[in-house]
Amino acid sequence: MEQKNIIETKDITxxxxxxxxxxxxxxxxxxxxxxxxxxxxxxxxxxxxxxTLAKHMNAxxxxxxxxxxxxxxxxxxEKYLLDIRRTVGxxxxxxxxxxxxxxxxEDVAFAPENxxxxxxxxxxxxxxxxxIVGMSKYARHAPHLLSGGQKQRIAIAGVIxxxxxxxxxxxxxxxxxxxxxxxxxxxxxxxxxxxxxTIVLITHHMDEAAQADRLVVMDRGxxxxxxxxxxxxxxxxxxxxxxxxxxxxxxxxxxxxxxGVDVPLDALSVEECAQAIYRALA
Numbered sequence: 151m152e153q154k155n156i157i158e159t160k161d162i163t164x165x166x167x168x169x170x171x172x173x174x175x176x177x178x179x180x181x182x183x184x185x186x187x188x189x190x191x192x193x194x195x196x197x198x199x200x201x202t203l204a205k206h207m208n209a210x211x212x213x214x215x216x217x218x219x220x221x222x223x224x225x226x227x228e229k230y231l232l233d234i235r236r237t238v239g240x241x242x243x244x245x246x247x248x249x250x251x252x253x254x255x256e257d258v259a260f261a262p263e264n265x266x267x268x269x270x271x272x273x274x275x276x277x278x279x280x281x282i283v284g285m286s287k288y289a290r291h292a293p294h295l296l297s298g299g300q301k302q303r304i305a306i307a308g309v310i311x312x313x314x315x316x317x318x319x320x321x322x323x324x325x326x327x328x329x330x331x332x333x334x335x336x337x338x339x340x341x342x343x344x345x346x347x348t349i350v351l352i353t354h355h356m357d358e359a360a361q362a363d364r365l366v367v368m369d370r371g372x373x374x375x376x377x378x379x380x381x382x383x384x385x386x387x388x389x390x391x392x393x394x395x396x397x398x399x400x401x402x403x404x405x406x407x408x409x410g411v412d413v414p415l416d417a418l419s420v421e422e423c424a425q426a427i428y429r430a431l432a
Contacts, residue, residue, distance in 0.1 A: 155186070155219075156220065156315060157182070157218070157219070157316065158182070158183045159182045159183075159203070159206065159213075159218050160216050160219070161180075161217075162179070162181075162206065162218060163179060163213060163214050163216055164176045164202055164215075164371075175371050176199050177202055177206075177213070178371035180199075182373065182376075185348070186316075187342075187348055188363055189338075189339075189349040190349070190351070190362055190365075190366060191352075191353055191358065191364070191365050191366070192351070192352050192353075192366045193359045193368070194367060194368035194392075194394070195392065197370075198368040198371070198392075199368050200352045200368045201320050201321070203352075204318050204352045206218050206225065207220065207316075207318045207350060208225075208239070208240050208318065209234050209235070210240065212226050220238055221233075221237050223237075237314055237315055237316060238318055239312050239314035239317045240309070240317075241302075241305055241317060241319040241322050242320050243323075243324040244325060245301035245302045245325075253290060254289050254291050255280070257308055258276045258280060258304065258308045258311050259276050259311065261312045262276075265312065272311075275311040277289075278311075279307040279308070279310040279311040282337070282340070282341065282345075283304070283306055284303065288300065297330060298330050299326050299327070299329060299330020299331070302322055302323070303333060303334060303337055306319075306322070306338075306341075316350065317338075317341065317350070318352070319349070319352065331355070331358075338351065339361060356394075356396060356397045359379060360379045360383070360397050364376070365378070365382040365383075367389065374392065379418060380416040381416070383396050383415070383416075384400070384416060399420060402423065402427075403415050403426065403427075406427065406430070411431070413427060413430045
């Protein structure tokens with residue numbers, strides 16, 4: 151059965167108001183289709199347009215030109231705004247900007263309450279959302295006393311409680327330590343694999359991007375690469391040219407190749423990398 155696209159951008163351009171005439175566009179003719187149930191990472195250095203693109207996916211921004219469709223709804227049509235926000239939830243990099251209540255479970259209940267969900271249903275959704283992100287035992291805690299990773303998981307729970315079919319996460323691990331990053335990535339992966347939630351992950355961490363089904367690379371407002379991580383990360387020189395690195399495993403294999411060792415560049419995990427080197431040397 152053909153998968154349906156939940157997000158489609160058609161030739162979108164974007165420029166902030168009050169920018170000097172002749173300044174280059176922040177988004178410059180972006181065409182992107184994201185399938186329902188997929189996990190897509192969007193990668194790019196600062197200023198590449200990736201966060202601006204993310205904010206078009208639930209109508210935080212509207213395009214200067216072109217069209218964005220969310221489940222077939224044009225984001226520029228005001229009558230669809232509430233349905234678009236229900237379909238696509240956003241998680242930003244600083245969880246403190248998304249936490250609004252003094253008790254964890256009240257914070258997670260905030261969005262469903264605003265959507266007019268009945269109280270018994272809110273209770274069920276809050277319990278379920280906290281369970282999914284592994285934070286049930288913190289339901290009665292004060293959010294400001296939690297670690298960065300725990301706060302980010304609460305912010306994700308708040309979005310899950312709205313039951314969106316797609317969650318866009320804009321650099322959700324940027325402010326976290328390695329343990330917090332791992333926790334959040336595990337939560338995101340589970341949401342996608344176990345619940346079929348479409349995930350769009352904006353990141354500049356190569357190891358996070360490698361965990362997605364598909365990788366979209368942006369530079370200067372344009373998409374310059376799009377495909378499975380194993381395929382995209384083989385373009386080592388092209389990625390370096392736009393200020394990006396590759397996962398350490400690919401970097402090591404690339405150095406070996408330059409030294410004359412015949413190894414593939416598509417071994418992303420440490421195990422695959424070790425096996426590739428072992429086979430080449432054997």
